[in-house]
Amino acid sequence: MADVASPIRVTVWGEGRHEKRDATVAAHYPDGMHATIAAGIREHAGAAVTVRCTTLDDPEQGLPDAVLAETDVLTWWGHIAHDEVADELVDRVQQRVLAGMGLVVLHSGHWSKIFKRLMGTSCALRWRNGDDRELVWTVDPTHPVAAGVPSPIVIPAQEMYGEFFDIPAPDELVFVSSFTGGEVFRSGCAFRRGRGRIFYFSPGDQDYPVYHHPDVRRVIANAAVWVAGPAREVTPIAYAPTGWFE
Amino acid sequence: MADVASPIRVTVWGEGRHEKRDATVAAHYPDGMHATIAAGIREHAGAAVTVRCTTLDDPEQGLPDAVLAETDVLTWWGHIAHDEVADELVDRVQQRVLAGMGLVVLHSGHWSKIFKRLMGTSCALRWRNGDDRELVWTVDPTHPVAAGVPSPIVIPAQEMYGEFFDIPAPDELVFVSSFTGGEVFRSGCAFRRGRGRIFYFSPGDQDYPVYHHPDVRRVIANAAVWVAGPAREVTPIAYAPTGWFE
Amino acid sequence: MADVASPIRVTVWGEGRHEKRDATVAAHYPDGMHATIAAGIREHAGAAVTVRCTTLDDPEQGLPDAVLAETDVLTWWGHIAHDEVADELVDRVQQRVLAGMGLVVLHSGHWSKIFKRLMGTSCALRWRNGDDRELVWTVDPTHPVAAGVPSPIVIPAQEMYGEFFDIPAPDELVFVSSFTGGEVFRSGCAFRRGRGRIFYFSPGDQDYPVYHHPDVRRVIANAAVWVAGPAREVTPIAYAPTGWFE
């Protein structure tokens, strides 16, 4: 358990594959998408956080127990290698989230094993890679994750994600996006599971430089702080017998 | 209390003023907007309902106690005369809703006294009368109110209603709309209050022939049936002392 | 897909092991707990349903594809053999629920693989087998599942289940129980997942004759009808690309 007054320990997990094979992605993100995501969190959350990066191709897929044990908040971006993530790792991440670790799931991470595991649904959606303009509207203006960004956030070009998005009704719906094609999407969704908080935020396709967008960075930094929660006690919930109450 | 097997008694309340003064509205709705709304409910709900109309300019503003006592579901459309509705009538309608009467609030009814009373918030929103195309997307595909309509419903021309819409988070969010201008709006919202159900559905400005749209009519008919609930017991909730439980 | 007007096809799945080894359970339920649960559904839902039973020790653990394909609503009671249920069966049941099949999870079924899969959480709780009296209070008096039962339902002797119950916040909280020991429990919880509805209802330990209790039977029958939904369309949700909207 972290000292409450100490910085939130954020681990940015990146799949890290597109950058190695797609020239466009490498051009947008020469140090990897994860590095840009991490820089945005540092930029906006400042001394409240310490941030490190890890990727699928690192030892133990980037998340050995020792790393998870020192992680208050995990962010997750993956796309073409979801199936490579070991089920055993998904088990461990799920247990950590239920015990209190925060989780920020980004864009195509909606289709990751860990997000589907925590939601219990297919997490399917409709999509189109067609240079849509995305407008991200705030529908919960007092939510901490929406602090400091305009409504709408304007993203000039982005992949379209559209409804129906097969998730449980979020505990708090914070953002709804529209796209040039007229589609809508619940693009910012907060969930509480076990002792953990989860935030899903959809902007961020690899084919567009979305993680350089200042408002997108601000939202992700806000989310990282919000899912950390007030106490950061990592305590499993027990299935336990009990005596009579005295 | 109605016999459960008997038809749902729907009362369509219309403000009925635009039709008398605006040629465009009268052209769209020669018998009044309320008559068109009522026809749509009859068309789609059939033998499950009996429908009558009443308006602001009828005696007792259309809703004497005798009418309310025979109403299982009330639909409400108003716009330019919200302030004329007597507070005493708002009190009576609120009491009926809390005791189990269903309420369907349409379009500019968001700004009615009765909707603001039941929500407790300002029910403010942003708008533009600019011939936007509205697309109404289903985000809760199993909800009875969404049965039988495509996603999206396409409304070629309609007033834009945009977020932030100052309502409590709906108990069930069923529809989200987008507009030509890129705005989004929570256009179909279900609320439970006391023993009553409320459904707000935003399509339907007086300047456009929206209530002739077959999918819009279907949704309103679905909503009228849904808010009626399974039992239609109109029973006030008591503030009551109680003895020890035996 | 079933004809909407035809009866709801309910399959009562029972673990069926306690009855074979524990004299007390066999005395309460000589034909098996599942037979008593099925009888209660038939008694209260009447012509609206057809009900069959199947158990863990039947071929393909009671749920071959042919049975699932003819099931609109599945009820699930298990306890000592959760681990024996094949992961492959859990996959198939999950897919059916997400595609629209209703699911009623009973008592110790909270700890079943299928419930944990659909919730994404540990579903842990606190318990005590100590002859507590359980009082089941209705906190959503208009919910169809609560129709026709008193508040509270009085269960003279029952196992205690207590908070914290590690589930996602239910979409609708219908019942809250108290116990002799002073504990409370969210004992009736509705969830929507994919196109399916799920209802969890906690009364019903094998050591007490709870499924003979008329109010408990009524709730389970209500739940079976409610999770069937209005349409019973079993349609998978697609992860699908899409062209520009026209």
Place this chain on the structure above:
Amino acid sequence: MADVASPIRVTVWGEGRHEKRDATVAAHYPDGMHATIAAGIREHAGAAVTVRCTTLDDPEQGLPDAVLAETDVLTWWGHIAHDEVADELVDRVQQRVLAGMGLVVLHSGHWSKIFKRLMGTSCALRWRNGDDRELVWTVDPTHPVAAGVPSPIVIPAQEMYGEFFDIPAPDELVFVSSFTGGEVFRSGCAFRRGRGRIFYFSPGDQDYPVYHHPDVRRVIANAAVWVAGPAREVTPIAYAPTGWFE
């Protein structure tokens, strides 16, 4: 608007009548219930807050505009004089809450004009003044309002409040209580309305020294900080026309 880094300005509003007429209440609370509530907030929230008291019998019923304008969080306890509170004051408090002021409603404040106004429902409940022991169980263990208190909080003697409690389903259900008589009650409920947060907490009858209970004091202090929100911007929500988005 307050500087975010400055202390939260809490105003504890007390009805202040029981203390003047009932010897038991005066014995429990020689300086008034409000003074004890204020002391508990100071004790637990420390430098994060500044706290002042005001009562119904102060000028302008204790809440002239100048006081409201300097209030980030208002706590409300009333009982026998709800009807004396001016509708005009209720209007002003509602507007402030919708614009971002936090509100903590205590015990019999459930029946106050301002709470009923913001909820839109009757806020009725069942009760018994019979020396019940109240156990306050946490059902949302990560909620900031539940930080630092045991589950259950044990209150040796207290008035019973029981379901059905006629409120909208809370946005977040944090506490559920049981009583000696077996009743249950949603005793800690969070609501978001407009830009404001509201927390209802039921322990605290005038006939029992409940506001001296350390865990109750901790919860109220937590709630005062939580409803203050992250930004404390008091900004009305506009009903506003808008041009096309560029």
